[in-house]
Amino acid sequence: MTARAHAAGGIARLAGALSRGAGRGGGTTLPGRVFLSLAPAGIPELAAALTDGVTVVSATNGKTTTSAMLAHILGAEREVCHNGAGANLMSGVVTTLLQRPEAATVGVLEVDEAALPAVVSGVAPRVVALGNLFRDQLDRHGELEMVADRWRTMVGGVPEQTTLVLCADDPVIDALGTDRERVVRYGIDDPAVALAKRDEAADSTACVRCGRAYAYDAVYLGHLGAYRCPSGDHARGVLDIAARDVRPLGLEGTAFRLDAPDGATEATLALPGLYNVENALAAIATAYALGIPTATSIARLATFRAAFGRFERIPMDGREVVLILFKNPTGANEALRAIAPDLPGAHVVLALNDRIADGRDVSWIWDIDFEGALDAAASIVCSGRRAADLAVRLRYADVPLDRIDRLRETDVALDRAVADAAPGARVYVLATYTAMFDLHRQLADRGLTEPFWEERR
Amino acid sequence: MLRIVPIYPELLSIYADRGNVRVLAQRARWRGIDVEVAPLALGEDLDPVRADAILIGGGQDRDQALVADALIAQAPALRSAIADGVPVLAVCGGFQLLGHRYVDQSGTETPGTGLVDLETIAGRHRLIGNVVVDVQLGSATHQMVGFENHAGRTTLGADVKALGRVRVGQGNNGDGFAEGCRVDRVIGTYVHGPLLPKNPWLADQVLAWACEHRGLSTALEPLDDRLETAAVTTAIEVARAQQR
Numbered sequence: 001m002t003a004r005a006h007a008a009g010g011i012a013r014l015a016g017a018l019s020r021g022a023g024r025g026g027g028t029t030l031p032g033r034v035f036l037s038l039a040p041a042g043i044p045e046l047a048a049a050l051t052d053g054v055t056v057v058s059a060t061n062g063k064t065t066t067s068a069m070l071a072h073i074l075g076a077e078r079e080v081c082h083n084g085a086g087a088n089l090m091s092g093v094v095t096t097l098l099q100r101p102e103a104a105t106v107g108v109l110e111v112d113e114a115a116l117p118a119v120v121s122g123v124a125p126r127v128v129a130l131g132n133l134f135r136d137q138l139d140r141h142g143e144l145e146m147v148a149d150r151w152r153t154m155v156g157g158v159p160e161q162t163t164l165v166l167c168a169d170d171p172v173i174d175a176l177g178t179d180r181e182r183v184v185r186y187g188i189d190d191p192a193v194a195l196a197k198r199d200e201a202a203d204s205t206a207c208v209r210c211g212r213a214y215a216y217d218a219v220y221l222g223h224l225g226a227y228r229c230p231s232g233d234h235a236r237g238v239l240d241i242a243a244r245d246v247r248p249l250g251l252e253g254t255a256f257r258l259d260a261p262d263g264a265t266e267a268t269l270a271l272p273g274l275y276n277v278e279n280a281l282a283a284i285a286t287a288y289a290l291g292i293p294t295a296t297s298i299a300r301l302a303t304f305r306a307a308f309g310r311f312e313r314i315p316m317d318g319r320e321v322v323l324i325l326f327k328n329p330t331g332a333n334e335a336l337r338a339i340a341p342d343l344p345g346a347h348v349v350l351a352l353n354d355r356i357a358d359g360r361d362v363s364w365i366w367d368i369d370f371e372g373a374l375d376a377a378a379s380i381v382c383s384g385r386r387a388a389d390l391a392v393r394l395r396y397a398d399v400p401l402d403r404i405d406r407l408r409e410t411d412v413a414l415d416r417a418v419a420d421a422a423p424g425a426r427v428y429v430l431a432t433y434t435a436m437f438d439l440h441r442q443l444a445d446r447g448l449t450e451p452f453w454e455e456r457r
Numbered sequence: 458m459l460r461i462v463p464i465y466p467e468l469l470s471i472y473a474d475r476g477n478v479r480v481l482a483q484r485a486r487w488r489g490i491d492v493e494v495a496p497l498a499l500g501e502d503l504d505p506v507r508a509d510a511i512l513i514g515g516g517q518d519r520d521q522a523l524v525a526d527a528l529i530a531q532a533p534a535l536r537s538a539i540a541d542g543v544p545v546l547a548v549c550g551g552f553q554l555l556g557h558r559y560v561d562q563s564g565t566e567t568p569g570t571g572l573v574d575l576e577t578i579a580g581r582h583r584l585i586g587n588v589v590v591d592v593q594l595g596s597a598t599h600q601m602v603g604f605e606n607h608a609g610r611t612t613l614g615a616d617v618k619a620l621g622r623v624r625v626g627q628g629n630n631g632d633g634f635a636e637g638c639r640v641d642r643v644i645g646t647y648v649h650g651p652l653l654p655k656n657p658w659l660a661d662q663v664l665a666w667a668c669e670h671r672g673l674s675t676a677l678e679p680l681d682d683r684l685e686t687a688a689v690t691t692a693i694e695v696a697r698a699q700q701r
C-alpha cells in the first residue's frame with residue numbers, strides 16, 4: 001500500500017472512531033468521505049487487500065437482501081467484508097473496506113444504482129451481480145433509461161475476466177451480457193406462477209434493440225419474465241441457473257427446484273414472494289460464480305432470515321405484527337399479492353413518508369394496484385406524513401370512506417390496529433423506508449424487538 | 458357514454474399518469490355518469506368524434522422520442538377534436554409534445570405536434586420539487602398542488618397564456634413565474650403527483666367540458682372531498698417547508 005493511502009486510511013479510521021466516540025454517528029460513511037478527500041486513488045489498494053476478491057451487487061429491488069444472502073452463504077467458510085449496515089454509496093463502500101474485519105478475505109458490497117459505475121471502476125470486482133432496474137425515486141436517480149445507459153457504459157469498461165451475474169428476466173439486464181464470455185444468467189422458469197397480466201406499474205416494455213414492445217410468454221413481477229421481441233432481435237437469454245416448479249408457501253416462504261450446471265436441488269426459502277426467489281437465485285448464482293456449489297448455497301440459505309422490514313414478524317399483545325417495507329409500485333404489488341390469502345380477519349397499517357430516503361415525490365402510490373387488494377382486511381389505517389395521499393388513493397380504489405382511518409403517527413396507528421385485532425390475529429404494516437425505520441426504533445424502545453443497526457443515506 | 462382517451466398510456470405514464478385517468482373516470486361514475494376509458498394504443502388512429510376528454514402523460518426521453526412521430530400523425534385528429542370543444546390535459550412530456558419541438562441535453566431535436574405555440578429546450582439540471590401554483594379558472598382562483606420533475610425549459614409563444622402563476626416551485630423555465638399553458642380547453646402543465654387527485658376542481662372542470670361535448674348536463678353534483686382537502690393541506694405545508 002502506498003504511504004499516502006496508508007496514512008489516509010489511518011486518519012479516516014480515526015475520524016470515524018472520534019465521531020462515534022462523540023456520539024455523532026455517521027460511522028458508516030464518515031471514514032470513507034475522509035479517505036476519498038485525502039487519497040481517492042487509494043481505493044483499488046483497499047479492495048486488493050481482500051485476497052479472494054470483491055463482489056458488487058446492485059439492483060433497484062432486492063440488493064440489500066441479495067447481498068445479505070450472499071454474505072450469509074460465504075460467511076459459513078470465510079470472514080466476509082460486507083456493508084450490511086446499508087451504506088451503499090461510494091462513501092459507505094470505502095468505509096466498509098477501511099473497517100474490514102482483520103481476517104476478511106472476501107468482499108460483498110451492496111451498491112446504489114447511481115453509484116455503481118464509480119464503485120466498479122474503483123474496486124475492480126471479481127464478480128458484478130445485477131438484478132433489475134425499476135422506476136424508483138425518480139427525483140433521486142433521474143430516469144430509469146439514464147441509469148441503464150450508465151450501466152451499459154460501465155459494463156463496456158469491465159475487464160473480460162470479471163464475471164457478470166445477470167437476471168435474464170429483466171430485458172435491460174439480460175442485454176448487458178451480450179458478446180461477453182463470462183456471464184451467469186439466472187431467472188424463474190415456471191409459467192404456473194406467472195401473473196395473468198402485466199402490472200400497470202411495469203417498466204421497460206420496449207425492446208432494447210429496436211424499441212418494439214416485447215411479447216411475454218410469462219410475467220413474474222413487474223416487467224420481469226420470459227419475453228421476446230417480435231422483430232426477433234432480442235429474447236430472454238438461456239438460463240444457466242433457473243427456479244422451476246415454484247411452490248409459494250404463504251408467509252412461511254417458498255419452495256422450488258433449482259436447476260444449475262452442477263445439478264438439480266430442492267430448495268426451501270424462509271422468505272415469501274417471487275421477489276425473494278429472484279434474490280435467492282442472484283445470491284446462489286453469484287456464489288456459484290465464486291466457486292461454491294449451488295447445493296451448498298441452498299443448504300446455507302435454509303438458515304437465512306429476513307432483514308429489516310422484509311416480512312419481519314414481531315409478537316405484540318398476543319397478536320402478530322408483520323413489517324413489510326415498500327418503496328416502489330412493483331415491490332408494493334408483490335407484497336400485496338403475498339399477503340392476500342391471509343388478509344381476511346387481518347388488520348392493515350399503511351405508512352407513507354416523503355423524506356429523501358422514501359422519495360420526495362409520492363406519485364408512485366398511484367401505480368400500486370390497490371384496486372380490490374385490501375377489501376378483505378378487517379381494518380385499514382393510513383399513517384405517515386403523507387397519510388392523506390394514501391387515503392385519497394384508497395378512495396379512488398373504491399374503498400368506502402368510512403373504512404379509511406388516518407393517524408399521522410405510525411406507532412399510534414399500529415397501537416390502534418393491534419387493539420382492534422382479535423387475539424392471535426395478524427397486523428400487517430406496509431411502510432416506506434423512514435416510516436419503517438422510526439416505527440422499528442419505537443418497537444425496539446418498547447422491548448418488542450431488537451434494535452436495528454441499519455443506518456443509511 | 459362519456460369516453461376518456463389516454464394517449465399511448467403504455468409509453469406515456471412515467472409519473473403515475475394513470476392516476477389522472479382513474480380520478481376522472483371515478484368522479485364521473487360516482488355521479489352516475491356512464492364512462493368508458495378507451496386508451497389509444499400505438500399504431501391506432503384517434504377518432505376525434507368519439508373522444509370526450511383526451512389525456513397525454515409523460516414518458517422517459519427514449520419512449521417520448523418513440524411516440525413523437527406517431528403523435529404527430531394524430532395531430533389533425535387532435536386539432537379537430539379541440540375545435541369541437543374536447544378538453545386536452547397534457548402533463549410533463551405530454552405538455553412538451555403539445556409544442557413545436559423538444560431539444561434534449563445532447564442537442565438532438567424531437568419535433569412535437571405544434572398544437573400549441575411553445576417549445577422546450579433541456580436545461581443542464583432537472584427542476585424537481587413540490588409546487589403550489591395559483592390558477593385562475595373562470596372567476597375563481599384555485600391553488601394547484603403537486604410535484605414537478607423536468608429537465609425541459611418551456612417557452613410559451615407570445616399569444617399563449619400560462620396556466621398559472623408559481624407560488625412555490627420553479628415552473629416552466631425555472632424562473633419561478635409561469636407554470637403550464639392554457640389555450641381555451643387545452644391545458645399543459647409540468648405538475649404531476651399525479652395532478653388530478655389533489656386538484657379535484659381541475660378534474661371536475663375537465664369533466665364538465667367533457668360532459669358538454671357529449672351533450673350531457675355540466676352541473677356536477679358536489680362530492681365529499683375531505684380527504685383531498687387534507688392531502689392538499691399537507692402538500693402546501695411540505696412545499697412551503699421546502700422553500701425555506
Ligand SMILES: [Zn+2]
Pocket residue numbers: 207208209210211212229230231232233234
Ligand atoms: Zn427488437
